[in-house]
Amino acid sequence: MPSSPELPSPTPLSSHVRRAIWGLGFTQIVGYGTTYYLLGLMGPLIIRDLGLSKSVMLAGVSLTLLTSGLAGPLVGRFQDRQGSRVVMALGSVLMGLGLIIIALAKGPLLYFAGWIVVALGSPLSLYNAAFTSLARMSGRNARRAIVLLTLIGGLASSIVWPVTAALLNVLEWRSLVLIFGAVNVLLCAPLHGWLLDGPERRLDGAPMPDLVPPGLRPEGQRMAFLLMTLMLACISLVGNGWSMLAFPVLQGLGFTFSEAVLVASLVGVFQVLGRLGEMATGGRHSALRTAQVSNVLFALSFVLLALAKGVLVGGILFAVAYGVANGLNTIVKGTLTLALFGSQGYGERLGKVTLLPSVAATLAPVLGGLIIDSTGASGLTSAFMALGFVAMSLMVLLTSHCRRHAVS
DSSP: OOSSOOSSSSSOOOHHHHHOOOOOHHHHHHHHHHTHHHHHHHHHHHHHHTTHHHHHHHHHHHHHHHHHHHHHHHHHHHHHOOOHHHHHHHHHHHHHHHHHHHHHHHHHHHHHHHHHHHHHHHEEEEEHHHHHHHHHHHHHHHHHHHHHHHHHHHHHHHHHHHHHHTTTTTSSSHHHHHHHHHHHIIHHHHHHHSSOOSSSOTTTTTTTTOOOOSSBBBHHHHHHHHHHHHHHHHHHHHHHHHHHHHHHHHHHHHOOHHHHHHHHHHHHHHHHHHHHHHHHHHSSSSSHHHHHHHHHHHHHHHHHHHHHHOHHHHHHHHHHHHHHHHHHHHHHHHHHHHHHHHHTTTTHHHHTTHHHHHHHHHHHHHHHHHHHHHHHHHHHHHHHHHHHHHHHHHHHHHHHHHHBOOOO
């Protein structure tokens, strides 16, 4: 990466920022665990109860992703100007209300109505909004703050999937979704209102921190933006396809249900371990180097899964590589945007960077469902592998471009 898009000698995080990181960590676990990961285990129950096809059932999440992507730049611009408190609290309320509507659904109409409400709330309260909030509050410490947040948030699947599996033994899916909705409204929304900043000054009364300068010269930013957003789009196609279809893929490749739950849950564990590694070493390398490592592991992981052929050891090796890569990719979205383009207008810029990836993620469950129905789990694994290598190639091009246009 450029000689100095990262920031030297960061000061310790303030107590206010540390509290915000812990609070946002909890709300991201709840937010992602109760929406994007909801259908991983509940999908078959919802299909049976509401009489939906798999593609129609997954279209609810796809709608959420599309709305989140399209609204991202507008939400980011508003958050840049008005702060995060009202934005993120409103998002949690909307997501909770949407989950309550889904729990009450008796057919596809109310089911989709619920996902529409969730879709309105997700761009206001999930990672993009949380990253923008931390960038506003922590200034030159933003990379470290974002890494710490993703370290906690990465536990979402590892916590929510086993908890969901256990609770489904004693509760029907509707009751569990009602509980998830209540947690968003009654816990997450107040936390956002209490911990986050307003329009001009932080909640503790201190002025907003210094801006982070761009790491690229203006003439190099347009191409960097294009390469980065295409790379993230490939990763989103795979990542969201995997999160929605992890269990059908793993069982289709020969893993038993209990082995599939283990492998899928280990992905979350290694997401966190990957972020721990980034937290420990991030001060010694650039955000671009983190992106390079994550892309190599991302492509390699599906090679390992294809070679595993239902053997648990191979599945665990996949979980290691994919988990670390996926954990780092979430960091890359926030920190590489900051390193290349700076913190001025960061919320709007992050919304633009993630617009195409969000559209790609919207298509992922439907396309993944069609591929797995026509070619089986092995065909979908091969498609994931190919997209991983495309993303890695785009990363090579981005690295070369950044070296040519770095701020000296």
